[in-house]
Amino acid sequence: MRKIKKKHKAMYAPMDDLVTYRALPTREVEYIDPFLFLNHHGPQVYKPGNRGLPFGPHPHRGFETLTFILDGDIMHQDTGGGKDVIEAGGVQWMTAGSGLIHAEVSSDKFKKEGGPLEILQLWFNLPAKYKMTEPRYIGLQKDKIPVVTLDNGKVKVNVVSGSWGEVQAPIQSLSDIHMVSIEMQKGGHFIYNIPTERNIFFYVVRGSVKVNGETADKLTLVEFEHEGKEVKVEATEDAYILFGHALPYNEPVVSHGPFVMNTEQEIREAFRDYQMGKIGRWEG
Template identity: 80%
Template structure:
């Protein structure tokens, strides 16, 4: 079995009136290579006539984002031409690469009507060889994400990238990152194996689970040691987890705001390029 190194509790980091918990980075864990950042927005209920999500136009370079929409919706737009609205159960995967400007806001319908909202955004690093790759955006609604049922339907694995058993995720990853969201009913369980060299990403969004014999409550990130391969998970109540794994890049990580590069000079260049309009110009 994979040994658990530590369980890290997400910290409260509200953004205005948006309830937010940050699981990466915190004082107890900086990142789990190549998983850099996780913001957990909500759960909360928006009243009718709300302003929606506050993430207006901003630039990115050097990494990728994966956004899970559990409740509510996100209207995405970017300078690479991507534009759509993804509803509950869907995901958005954006490769910032050499740079682009994007916005993530609520749809007009959600702002008018309100309702429950819960969204998670995970950042993956890009290896140096892909830092300046062409930007790309993929948005998928719930029905486009294959689901694998385990334990007589008590466990539902939504496969986003990589594979689960024999099921291939619909989003190709430049860096062989495997990601899924997993819904579990009380008493439901699954067992999977991850090569010891690969780093595991495991975050409990809702509920409470037992992982390799240890109880993990909601809003906790599990950090594993790179020894052993087997991961056994049992739900103690209705639970929802994010689960993934990838080989670490073992490269320098220099992050400043919206840019993640390998050197300080590359960060300075990113700011210069953004200011020079090389990441596109925003048109609402």
Template identity: 80%
Template sequence: MRKIKKKYKATSAPIADLITYRALPTREVEYIDPFLFLNHHGPQTYKPKNNGLPFGPHPHRGFETLTFILEGDIMHQDTGGGKSVIEKGGVQWMTAGSGLIHAEISSDKFKKEGGPLEILQLWFNLPAKHKMVKPNYIGLQQDQIPTATEDNGNVKVNVISGKWGDVQGPIDSLGGIDMSSIELQKGGTFTTTVAAERNIFFYVVRGKVNVNNEPVEKLHLVEFEQDGDEIKVEALEDAVLLFGHALPFNEPVVAQGPFVMNSEQEIQEAFRDYQAGKMGSWHE
């Protein structure tokens, strides 16, 4: 079994009227290569006639984002031509690459009617060789995400990228990242193996689980040692996890605002390119 190195509680970091917990980075943990950032928005309920999500047009370069819509919806638009409304149970995977401008706001329907909202956004680094790839966006509704089951259906694995058993995720990760969200009913268990040299991303969104015989509550990120390959999880309550793994890139990470590159010089270049309109121009 892999030993647990440390458990980190996500810190409260509200954005406007949006309840937000940040699991990465915090004062205790900067990143788990190549996993850079996780914001957990909600859970909360919006009243009718609300302003929705506050993420208007902003640029990105040098990494990828994966957004999980557990409740509510997101209307996405970007200067690469991506546009969609993804609803409960769906995901968005955006490769910022060489750079684009995007907005992530609530649909007109959600702003009019309100309702529950819980959304998580995870950032993955891109290896240096892929930092400047052409931007790309993929939006998947719940019924487009393949699932695997464990423990007689008590555990449901939504496979986003990489493989889980015989189930292949629909997204081909440039960084070789395997990523799933996992729903467990109380008492449900699963065991999986991850090669010791791969870093694991393990975040408890809801509920409480035992992982390798240690209890972990919701809003906690687990960092593992790189010493074994077995991960055993048991749900102490109904629970939802984000679970992924990847080989670390072991490259310098220089992050400033919306850009993640390998050097300060590349960051300055990103700001210049954005100001020069090279990431596209925004039209509502």
């Protein structure tokens, strides 16, 4: 089995009235190459007449984002022309690449009616050769995401990017990042093999599981060594996890706010390009 290096508890880091836990980066772990950042918003219930999500127009360059909408919705708009509302069970994948400005807010319907909200946003680094690639956006509702059912229906794997076994995901990343979300009923289990050279991303969103013999409760990020291939998971209560893997880039990571590049000079250039309108001009 793949050896566990350490388990990290997500830090409480609220944003205005938005309940938020940050699993990456924390004081204990900076990143798991190429997985850079994970914010877990909610779970919480918004009252009718709320302000919704606080993520108004802001720029990005040099990385990709994957957003899981577990409850509530997100209205996305960007300067590359992407615009839609993704509802519970759906995902959004955005390649910032050379740069864009986007906003992630709640729909008018959600702000008017309120309701439960739980959203996770994961950032992936882009290797140097793809840092300045053309931006793109993909929004998928729940019914567009393939589901693999295991253990007599006790485990449901939502295949978001890359593949799971023979099942190809609707999103194929530039740098072969494989990501799924997994819904598990108590007692459900699965085994998955991942080549030793690839880094694993494993985060428990809800419930509790045993992974390779160790207990991991909700809000826990599990960091693995490069030793062994097998990942064995059993749900000790109903659970929901994010699970993925990718080859590490082993490149310098220099990040500042909304930009992730390889050098300080490239960060300065990103800020300059943003100020000059080269990353896009917001017309929302």
